[in-house]
Amino acid sequence: MDKLPNFYTRVYEFVGKVPKGCVVTYGQVALALGAPRSARAVGYALRNLPDGTDVPWWRVLNANGETSIQRISVTAADLQREILEYEKVNFRKGQVNLEDFRWFPKEFDEFSKKDYLE
DNA sequence: GATCTGACCACCG
DNA sequence: CCGGTGGCCAGAT
Numbered sequence A: 001m002d003k004l005p006n007f008y009t010r011v012y013e014f015v016g017k018v019p020k021g022c023v024v025t026y027g028q029v030a031l032a033l034g035a036p037r038s039a040r041a042v043g044y045a046l047r048n049l050p051d052g053t054d055v056p057w058w059r060v061l062n063a064n065g066e067t068s069i070q071r072i073s074v075t076a077a078d079l080q081r082e083i084l085e086y087e088k089v090n091f092r093k094g095q096v097n098l099e100d101f102r103w104f105p106k107e108f109d110e111f112s113k114k115d116y117l118e
Numbered sequence B: 001g002a003t004c005t006g007a008c009c010a011c012c013g
Numbered sequence C: 001c002c003g004g005t006g007g008c009c010a011g012a013t
Helices: A007-016 A026-032 A039-047 A074-086 A106-111 A113-117
Strands: none
Touching: A007 A026, A007 A039, A026 A039
């Protein structure tokens, strides 16, 4: 029962674990799920995020620490930024300093946190 | 069932 | 610095 095609479920599960005041990147989520090059699928998962799922999608940013969502909805991008700032995640010139706010799960630093950063 | 596309990312020129 | 390209996964047509 490993490696299910339920990529979405894993994405939601992972994002759901991100604590308040922290952020993760699409590529990071993909890597944590065992698919280093599937960041796009992560984005797609969040785009098709079903209603009713309390997933903190706003804590997911692109590799630059920016909100990629503005491509499909500017208002949503605004909302995302508002929420993050409310959670004390500071934006500098429209970006978040990932050095300060990036979050890693426990399992993650077992195998390749360092690897990822290099 | 083939092809396109996407809230992405890294690499190359 | 910017644009193009390949790579990955899943949904849409």
